[in-house]
Amino acid sequence: MDLSYTPEQIAFRKEVRTWLEDNIPAEPLQSFDTEEGFNQHREWEKTLAKGNWGMVTWPKEYGGRGCDLVEWLIFEEEYYKAKAPLRVNQNGIFLLGPTLMEYGTPEQKERFITQMASGEEMWAQGWSEPGAGSDMAAIRSKAIRDGDEYVINGQKVWSTRAVFADWVFCIFRTDPDSERHKGLSFVFVPLDAPGVTVRPIPQLDGLPGFAEIFFDDVRVPVSNRLGGEGEGWSIAMATAGFERGLMLRSPARFQETAKRLVSLYREHANDIMDLSIENAVVKCFMDAEAYALSTYQTASRLIKGGTIGSESSVNKIFWSELDQLMHETAMSILASRAELLPSSPAAGDVGDWLDGFMFAQSGPIYAGTNEIQRNIIAERLLGMPRK
Amino acid sequence: MDFTFTEDQLLFCESVKDFLQGEVTAESIRKSWDTDTGRSSALWAQMVELGLTSMLVPEAQGGLGMNELDFVLLAQECGRYALPEPLVETVLVATPLLASLADNDPRCASLLEKIAAGEVMIAVGHAANNLVCDAHVADYLLLPKGDQVHLVAKDQVVLVAQQSVDPSRRLFSVEWQGNDETCLASGAEGVSLLAATLNRGALGAAAQMVGLAEQMVAMSVQYTTDRLQFGKPIGVNQALKHHMANCAVKTEFAKAPLYRAAYTVTQDPARADFAVSHAKVVAGEAALLAAKNSIQSFGAMGYTWECDLHIWMKRSWALDKFWGHAGFHKNRLHQWLLNPNAKIGAEMTFGEQV
Ligand SMILES: Cc1cc2nc3c(=O)[nH]c(=O)nc-3n(C[C@H](O)[C@H](O)[C@H](O)COP(=O)(O)OP(=O)(O)OC[C@H]3O[C@@H](n4cnc5c(N)ncnc54)[C@H](O)[C@@H]3O)c2cc1C
Numbered sequence: 001m002d003l004s005y006t007p008e009q010i011a012f013r014k015e016v017r018t019w020l021e022d023n024i025p026a027e028p029l030q031s032f033d034t035e036e037g038f039n040q041h042r043e044w045e046k047t048l049a050k051g052n053w054g055m056v057t058w059p060k061e062y063g064g065r066g067c068d069l070v071e072w073l074i075f076e077e078e079y080y081k082a083k084a085p086l087r088v089n090q091n092g093i094f095l096l097g098p099t100l101m102e103y104g105t106p107e108q109k110e111r112f113i114t115q116m117a118s119g120e121e122m123w124a125q126g127w128s129e130p131g132a133g134s135d136m137a138a139i140r141s142k143a144i145r146d147g148d149e150y151v152i153n154g155q156k157v158w159s160t161r162a163v164f165a166d167w168v169f170c171i172f173r174t175d176p177d178s179e180r181h182k183g184l185s186f187v188f189v190p191l192d193a194p195g196v197t198v199r200p201i202p203q204l205d206g207l208p209g210f211a212e213i214f215f216d217d218v219r220v221p222v223s224n225r226l227g228g229e230g231e232g233w234s235i236a237m238a239t240a241g242f243e244r245g246l247m248l249r250s251p252a253r254f255q256e257t258a259k260r261l262v263s264l265y266r267e268h269a270n271d272i273m274d275l276s277i278e279n280a281v282v283k284c285f286m287d288a289e290a291y292a293l294s295t296y297q298t299a300s301r302l303i304k305g306g307t308i309g310s311e312s313s314v315n316k317i318f319w320s321e322l323d324q325l326m327h328e329t330a331m332s333i334l335a336s337r338a339e340l341l342p343s344s345p346a347a348g349d350v351g352d353w354l355d356g357f358m359f360a361q362s363g364p365i366y367a368g369t370n371e372i373q374r375n376i377i378a379e380r381l382l383g384m385p386r387k
Numbered sequence: 388m389d390f391t392f393t394e395d396q397l398l399f400c401e402s403v404k405d406f407l408q409g410e411v412t413a414e415s416i417r418k419s420w421d422t423d424t425g426r427s428s429a430l431w432a433q434m435v436e437l438g439l440t441s442m443l444v445p446e447a448q449g450g451l452g453m454n455e456l457d458f459v460l461l462a463q464e465c466g467r468y469a470l471p472e473p474l475v476e477t478v479l480v481a482t483p484l485l486a487s488l489a490d491n492d493p494r495c496a497s498l499l500e501k502i503a504a505g506e507v508m509i510a511v512g513h514a515a516n517n518l519v520c521d522a523h524v525a526d527y528l529l530l531p532k533g534d535q536v537h538l539v540a541k542d543q544v545v546l547v548a549q550q551s552v553d554p555s556r557r558l559f560s561v562e563w564q565g566n567d568e569t570c571l572a573s574g575a576e577g578v579s580l581l582a583a584t585l586n587r588g589a590l591g592a593a594a595q596m597v598g599l600a601e602q603m604v605a606m607s608v609q610y611t612t613d614r615l616q617f618g619k620p621i622g623v624n625q626a627l628k629h630h631m632a633n634c635a636v637k638t639e640f641a642k643a644p645l646y647r648a649a650y651t652v653t654q655d656p657a658r659a660d661f662a663v664s665h666a667k668v669v670a671g672e673a674a675l676l677a678a679k680n681s682i683q684s685f686g687a688m689g690y691t692w693e694c695d696l697h698i699w700m701k702r703s704w705a706l707d708k709f710w711g712h713a714g715f716h717k718n719r720l721h722q723w724l725l726n727p728n729a730k731i732g733a734e735m736t737f738g739e740q741v
Contacts, residue, residue, distance in 0.1 A: 001456060002389045003650050003737045009388060010741060013734070070388045077733040252733035259732050262724060269725075282720050285731070286644075286665050292736045293390070293643035300390040314639045317632075371625075377635050378628030382608050385620040 003296075005074070012067075013074050019051055020082040032088045033207035038122075038164040041088035045119030054117045055093050058101075062109070063117035069246070069299035073292075076250035083256075091160065092116045092123030094247040096169050099239045103186075103227045112188070124162035124191070126170035126213055127236065129155060134372050136171070137180040137233070141215060143172035143187050145222070145229075150174070150187060152195075152218040160366075162211035163200045165191060171232045174225075184232035188224040189215070204358045240368060241312050246299070248367065249319050251292035257326050257356070258288035261333075267349070268333050280329040287322045291315075310381040313373040320363030320370060327357035388737075390646070392460065400460040406437065407468040413695040419471055420554040426524050431472055435505030439474060443482040448489065448499035455479060455587065459594050459649035466598025466706075469698050471555035473510070473521040475591040477502065481509040484529055484536070484584050488571050494538060495571065498527065515585050515711045518558040522546050530563060534577040537565040553701035586652055586663040588710035593645050593666040596674035599703045600638045603677040604631055606696060607684040614686075621684075630680040637673040644669055658738055661723045664716035671713055674703035 005013070025044065030037030048054045049063055057072045058064025067075070087093065093116060100113055115121040132138040141154020152172060162168055168189050175183030191198060195218035200208030227235045242248065265272075265281045272278070294315075298308060330353040331338040338354065340347040364370040378384040392400075410430060419425050434440060442458055444450020462475045482502060489496040501507040510525035522528055528544060530537050545562040572580055608631060611622030621627060648666035651659045678700040682689040689696050707713065723729060730739055 001392060001646070001650055003647065003654070005388050005737070005740050074734075077736075081733055255733035255736070262729075262731065266725065266727065278721065278725075279717070282717065282724055285724055286669070286720060287640070289665065289736060290640045290644050290669065292733070293647050294640055296388070296736070297390040297643045297646070300388070303389075304391060311639070314636050317636050318640055371629070374629045374632035375625065377632040378622075382604065382631055382635060383612075384608055384622040384628050384631060385612050387619070387623055 016078040033209040049119045062113045076252040080252040080256040091125045098242045122165040124159045124165040124168040126156035126168040128158045149219045152215040156213040159211045181233040186226040186232040186235045251295045254288040258285045284326045313376045323360045327360040404464045411468040441503035444499045444503040450503045454653040456649045462594035463598040466595030467602045479587045479591040522559040535573040537569040589667040592706045592710045593670035596670040600673040600677035603681040607681040634677045641669040641673040664719040667716045671707035678703045
C-alpha cells in the first residue's frame with residue numbers, strides 16, 4: 001500500500017489542471033436538457049476530444065490516452081474541482097463505450113467508438129419499457145430478423161436525453177417465442193431512422209430530460225447488434241455493472257458537492273437553529289471521502305487484475321443515498337429560501353442546490369432501484385435464500 | 388498510488404484467520420467465562436509461537452519490526468472470532484508505546500524483548516478510557532498521569548475489578564502512585580505519546596468492529612436460511628434481506644477508511660487524528676447496526692444467553708465506546724472539517740501532494 005501519487009501522476013494532474021483552466025467555457029452552459037444547452041455541451045465534448053481528454057482511459061487509437069484507473073480518478077478530481085460542464089454523452093462514453101470495448105467486433109469499435117469519442121455522436125439508452133422497469137426481463141419490444149435486417153416494433157420509455165441524441169442502444173426481444181432473460185439482443189438504432197418517433201417527457205424541472213421512443217417497422221442492419229443473438233441480457237448486465245460500479249459516478253463529483261456543502265454551512269452557521277445540521281454536514285463530507293477511498297481501493301485492485309461484481313450494487317446504494325443526504329442538508333440550511341428558483345429576486349445564494357436536490361431524488365431510482373440493489377446484495381453477495 | 392495489501396500481508400492474514408477459526412470458538416469463549424482470569428495462557432503461548440506478539444516489536448529487540456498496517460487485517464480477524472485475549476491491545480497499543488521509549492529507557496527495550504518472547508504482558512491505561520483492560524493478567528501497566536506516562540509494576544497497584552456486559556472483557560480501575568522512577572515521559576513528549584496511543588487504540592477497536600460486524604451478518608444469513616416460518620426460510624423475506632444489505636453497505640464503506648487510518652498512522656501521523664476518528668466512527672456504526680439488525684433477524688432466540696450472537700453483539704457495544712466514543716471522535720472530525728483553513732476537496736483525499 002502506498003497512498004502517495006508518483007511524480008508522473010502529479011505531473012499528469014498538473015497537465016489536466018492547466019488544460020482545463022485554459023479551455024473551460026467562461027460562461028456556465030445552459031442545461032443539457034434544452035436544445036441550446038445540449039448543443040453547447042456537444043461542442044464542449046468536441047473540445048475535450050480535440051485535446052484527447054474525452055475518455056482518458058481509452059486506448060490512443062480511440063482518442064483516449066491509455067490511462068489507468070488512478071489517472072482517471074485524478075482526471076475526474078480536477079474536472080469537478082474546475083467545475084467543468086457535465087458530460088452530455090455519459091450514456092455513450094461511460095456505459096456503451098466500455099461495453100463496446102468488451103463485446104464489439106473490430107468494425108463496430110472502429111465505427112462507433114471513434115464517433116462517440118470525437119463528440120460527433122450522442123447516445124441514449126433504451127432499455128425500460130412501460131411494462132419493464134425493475135423487471136427488465138419483461139421487455140416486449142421486438143426486433144425480428146428479415147434477411148440482413150431487423151424489423152423493430154415496440155416502445156421504450158424514460159430514455160434520458162433521447163430527445164436530442166443521435167443514437168439509442170436498446171434491448172429487444174429477437175426471439176418472439178422466448179421468455180424472460182432469454183431471446184433478448186442488444187441493438188443500436190439511429191434516432192432519425194424512418195419509423196422512429198421520439199416524444200419528449202418533461203422531468204421534475206419541467207425540461208424534456210426524458211423521452212418515450214416508439215418503433216414502427218424500423219429497419220436496422222443486423223450488424224447493429226452487439227454480441228450474439230440472444231446474448232442481450234448478459235451484455236446488458238455488464239453495462240449495468242459499469243453504470244452502478246465505477247464509471248458513471250466518480251467520487252470527485254460527490255466530494256465537490258460535499259465541499260460546497262461545507263462552505264454553505266460555514267456561511268450560514270450563525271443562523272442555523274437545527275443542531276442536527278452540523279452533524280449531517282460532517283457525515284456527508286466523511287461519506288464522500290469514504291466513497292473516494294473505497295473507489296481508489298477498487299481501482300488499485302482492478303489495476304492489479306482484480307474484478308468487480310455485486311460490489312457495484314453496494315456502491316450504487318452508497319453514492320445515491322449520499323447525494324440525497326447532501327442535498328437534503330443543503331435544503332435545510334437554506335431553510336425558507338430552499339423552495340426558491342434561482343431566478344427569484346429573493347433567492348440570494350441558493351445557487352443550484354434545488355436543481356441538485358430534485359435530481360438527487362432520482363439517484364435511488366435509475367441504474368436499478370436501490371430496493372433491487374439491496375435484493376442483489378442480500379442474495380448474491382451475502383447468499384440469502386431466494387425462495 | 389496503490390491502495391491494496393501485499394500478497395504477503397494477505398497470506399499472513401489468512402493463516403492467522405485459520406488459526407483463530409480452529410482455536411477460538413463460541414464454545415471455547417464460553418468456557419473461558421467460567422475461569423478465574425478469563426484468559427488462556429496456552430492460547431497466548433500459541434500466539435507467541437506464531438510470532439504475533441513480536442510483529443510490531445523492533446528488530447533491535449528481537450521482533451519482526453512490522454507496522455500497524457501489517458497488523459490491521461489481523462485485528463479485523465480478532466474481531467471476527469471475538470478473541471478474548473488482549474492481542475490487539477498488546478500489539479497495537481502497548482508495543483508501539485514502549486518502542487517509542489526504548490531508545491532512552493532500557494526498561495522499555497527489555498520489556499519489548501519479553502513481549503516478543505511471550506514472557507510479559509503489559510496493560511495500558513488512557514484518559515479516554517475510565518478503566519484498564521486485562522490489568523489482572525499484566526505484569527506491568529503503562530499509565531497516564533496528566534502529561535506523563537508511567538511504567539508501574541503490577542505489585543505497585545491496587546486493582547478493583549469491574550463487571551462488563553461482555554463476560555470476556557475484564558476491566559479494572561487502578562489505584563496507584565507514580566514517582567520519578569516510574570515516569571517514562573512527560574511534557575510535550577508525554578502528550579504526543581498519549582495522543583498516538585489513543586489513535587492506535589481506536590484503530591484497533593475500529594478494526595475489530597469491522598470483523599465483528601461481518602461475523603454477525605454471516606451468522607444472521609445462516610440463521611435466516613435455516614429457520615422456517617410460513618413454510619419457507621425466513622431469509623426469503625425482503626425486510627430481512629434489506630436489514631442485512633444495509634449492514635453490508637455500512638461495513639463495506641468502513642473498510643477503506645479503516646485501512647487509510649492504518650496507513651496514515653504509520654506513514655503520515657500528522658493526519659492520523661482525523662483519519663482514525665473517521666474509521667472509528669464508521670466502524671462503530673457498522674458494528675452497532677449489525678448487532679441491532681442481527682438480533683432482529685434471530686427473533687427471541689437472539690435475546691437469549693444460549694444463542695452465540697450475544698458474544699459478538701456485546702463486544703460491539705463495548706468497543707464502540709472504548710478508545711474514544713463516537714462523540715469524542717465526531718468532535719475531532721467537526722473541529723478538523725469546520726476549521727476555515729481545512730484543506731478539503733476531491734484532490735485532497737490523501738493530503739496535499741504536489
Ligand atoms: C433520472 C432517470 C433517468 C433514467 N434514464 C433511463 C434511460 O436513459 N434509459 C432507460 O432505459 N431507463 C432509464 N430510466 C429508467 C430506470 O431504469 C427505471 O426507472 C428503473 O429501472 C425502475 O423502473 P420503474 O421506474 O418502472 O419502477 P418500478 O419497477 O415500477 O418500481 C417502482 C417501485 O417499486 C419497487 N420495486 C419494484 N420491484 C420490486 C421488487 N422486486 N422488490 C422490491 N421493490 C420493488 C422499486 O424499487 C420502486 O421503488 C431512468 C430513470 C430515471 C429516474
